[in-house]
Amino acid sequence: MSPSLVHESDEPLSTELPQGARYMADYLTVKEELKLLSLIDAAPWLNDLKRRVQHYGYRYDYRSRNIDYSMFLGPLPAWAAYFAVELCKDGLMPTIADQVIVNEYLPGQGIAPHIDCTPCFEDAIVSISLGSSCIMNLINAAGTEQIDVPLAPRSVISLTEDSRYKWKHGIKSVKSDLIDNVRVERGRRVSLTFRKVKL
Numbered sequence: 001m002s003p004s005l006v007h008e009s010d011e012p013l014s015t016e017l018p019q020g021a022r023y024m025a026d027y028l029t030v031k032e033e034l035k036l037l038s039l040i041d042a043a044p045w046l047n048d049l050k051r052r053v054q055h056y057g058y059r060y061d062y063r064s065r066n067i068d069y070s071m072f073l074g075p076l077p078a079w080a081a082y083f084a085v086e087l088c089k090d091g092l093m094p095t096i097a098d099q100v101i102v103n104e105y106l107p108g109q110g111i112a113p114h115i116d117c118t119p120c121f122e123d124a125i126v127s128i129s130l131g132s133s134c135i136m137n138l139i140n141a142a143g144t145e146q147i148d149v150p151l152a153p154r155s156v157i158s159l160t161e162d163s164r165y166k167w168k169h170g171i172k173s174v175k176s177d178l179i180d181n182v183r184v185e186r187g188r189r190v191s192l193t194f195r196k197v198k199l
């Protein structure tokens, strides 16, 4: 990963995001995206969910929704440690992340709407997209409002404050998305979600 990479500027979205959410297109270069995918695919995947995942820094238990020192796996791998610092420098995370979950979504796979565990993780939840695009659905607590955010490959979305605590986020288990009135087939998407553990 080149330390000299230049992050692109924010690209305007057609939808207004909830308070505390920020989206940036072209956060990664194509070269970085491919390098990350090859490093990730060289590492072992966990198969305990409907989709494949990799946990770094701390293991996260989806059932107990709990994290403690016993779940420490070791320091982040170099690629994750590098981006944890970059996200902080770029103002997308207030502190350097110490936990990263890699999610793989094949066409038809998604993640149910949820709020990331509040006792486990600090405020900012930051997700980088590799591979395919998808639509992320942001749904307010009352369930009365939904904002659909197209996540492009190489983009980053940061959820803080209201968007992290008062809105759920999820990805529908579908094989295509309607993006700007165009039906876009999903390919394989790999996301990197950076968090700071609360201990």
Ligand SMILES: O=C(O)CCC(=O)C(=O)O
Pocket: 101, 103, 111, 116, 127, 128, 169, 191, 192, 193
């Ligand atoms: O795939 C994503 O971008 C989001 C993943 C997510 O919400 C999570 O792992 O909690």
Ligand SMILES: [Fe+2]
Pocket: 114, 115, 116, 125, 169
């Ligand atoms: Fe999440």
